[in-house]
Amino acid sequence: MFRKKAIYTFLQAQIAAFLGGITDYGLMIVFTEVLKLHFTFSILISGxxxxIINFxxxxxWVFKNQSGYSSPINNQLFKFTLVVLGSITLKSVGTLIFQKVFQVDYRIGRLITDLFVSYGFNYPLIKNWVFKVNEKHNIIESN
Structure with a gap:
């Protein structure tokens, strides 16, 4: 039962990440190609x-059943903001490295960087820190 719930939560989180990510990526292209901003600035704005969509x-939807609303939104928003700042920094630097060092187009470099940042940084922190399960809250509800 626990494993099935963990897989379901992971899949829900991927849907949230996809919706936020597709918005982020699309806006990055618009800001860079249409508005002619440097892609690092575009990533900051689009990210x-x-x-906001992802949070x-x-x-x-994703973590409401695990943490309920026992954790104040301000705490979650503060933690999420820190994760996003780290994520945007990693995405900007990673994309820049792919573009400058390996001569990879920024759009491709961004996609590669996103894979590593999303699964190795964002998801673990969002699940285990931002929306961490409140064990005391879950025990009280299950009784």
Missing amino acids: TVGA SINRF
């Missing part, structure tokens, strides 16, 4: 919009 879906 912020994608993060909302995670809080109200």
